Amino acid sequence: MTAPLRLGTRGSALAMAQSGHVAEALTAATGREVELVEVVTAGDRSSAPVHRLGVGVFVSALRDALTAGTIDFAVHSYKDLPTAEAPGLHIAAVPPRQDPRDALVARDGRTLAELPPGARVGTGALRRIAQLHALGMQLEVSPIRGNVDTRLGRVLGPDADLDAVVLARAGLARLGRTDVITETLDPMLMLPAPAQGALAVECRIDDQDLVELLAVLDHAPSRAAVIAERALLATLEAGCSAPVAAYGELAEGETGEEIYLRGAVISPDGTRDLRLSRTGTPADAAEIGKALAAELLELGADSILGQEGHAGPGTQQFGSTE
Numbered sequence: 001m002t003a004p005l006r007l008g009t010r011g012s013a014l015a016m017a018q019s020g021h022v023a024e025a026l027t028a029a030t031g032r033e034v035e036l037v038e039v040v041t042a043g044d045r046s047s048a049p050v051h052r053l054g055v056g057v058f059v060s061a062l063r064d065a066l067t068a069g070t071i072d073f074a075v076h077s078y079k080d081l082p083t084a085e086a087p088g089l090h091i092a093a094v095p096p097r098q099d100p101r102d103a104l105v106a107r108d109g110r111t112l113a114e115l116p117p118g119a120r121v122g123t124g125a126l127r128r129i130a131q132l133h134a135l136g137m138q139l140e141v142s143p144i145r146g147n148v149d150t151r152l153g154r155v156l157g158p159d160a161d162l163d164a165v166v167l168a169r170a171g172l173a174r175l176g177r178t179d180v181i182t183e184t185l186d187p188m189l190m191l192p193a194p195a196q197g198a199l200a201v202e203c204r205i206d207d208q209d210l211v212e213l214l215a216v217l218d219h220a221p222s223r224a225a226v227i228a229e230r231a232l233l234a235t236l237e238a239g240c241s242a243p244v245a246a247y248g249e250l251a252e253g254e255t256g257e258e259i260y261l262r263g264a265v266i267s268p269d270g271t272r273d274l275r276l277s278r279t280g281t282p283a284d285a286a287e288i289g290k291a292l293a294a295e296l297l298e299l300g301a302d303s304i305l306g307q308e309g310h311a312g313p314g315t316q317q318f319g320s321t322e
């Protein structure tokens with residue numbers, strides 16, 4: 001009898017859902033038993049806005065437990081991971097990615113175009129705040145945070161005080177709540193966060209057997225897209241509050257598989273809005289992301305990021321913008 005593998009997870013409904021899903025997939029593919037071990041993170045204990053805490057707080061407790069050996073592997077929302085690699089740890093799999101787009105949940109079944117000027121829209125991420133302002137619809141954007149249920153309650157609950165909220169479709173999908181979505185937002189209007197909708201399955205790099213076992217969960221196209229998007233983010237050296245968006249799509253081109261990467265840097269008030277795209281082969285995913293970031297920098301992305309508490313080269317801690 002082999003002991004069950006210990007999968008460390010945060011206790012939030014979203015984290016439990018995605019960890020449970022990965023555990024089931026691993027057991028189905030390999031026959032190995034998996035046991036969920038709850039790890040409490042500093043992010044779960046605090047109610048400060050995420051862009052001030054830095055999403056790294058959700059991650060570091062899980063990584064500490066991995067390094068200490070109290071768990072064998074962990075599942076992260078990929079967009080919450082810092083762009084810097086964690087010493088001694090390895091992302092052994094990127095499972096098939098969920099739809100990375102953002103979703104609007106609005107009162108009275110409204111779509112974005114149906115919101116009147118002055119409508120109150122809640123979202124915590126600067127990337128979303130910036131893109132909502134860039135629409136020029138005179139929306140009143142208010143920063144919110146909390147778990148998915150708390151955020152939905154601001155629109156759907158008995159004490160609803162907002163007309164709409166914007167959140168990741170993937171989070172709602174994992175919780176079985178896509179029924180509340182009134183519009184899945186087109187990336188032309190709301191480009192997703194780098195790696196949104198993707199998971200990272202991480203273990204210790206010296207745990208060779210587990211590295212090999214977990215590889216069955218890897219989905220190459222999802223990994224390539226995420227590599228491109230995060231190379232863009234890393235090259236911009238964006239701090240934890242940076243309004244940076246990136247979306248890589250894989251499609252069959254004339255010369256084989258192609259990756260189409262879009263990137264955006266938007267000032268929080270929406271007045272400056274840089275959007276560019278680039279294509280290439282999935283094998284060059286990282287180079288495509290770097291090159292697109294370099295083009296954005298040439299257009300002045302650094303001055304937008306500088307306005308927003310840009311950490312500057314070498315000082316970056318947290319990779320995600322939200």
Ligand SMILES: NCc1[nH]cc(CCC(=O)O)c1CC(=O)O
Nearest residue numbers: 077167168170171196197198322
């Ligand atoms: N911001 C926190 C966060 N981190 C991961 C998700 C779920 C979506 C995903 O896995 O990318 C969410 C919720 C959201 O952005 O609405």
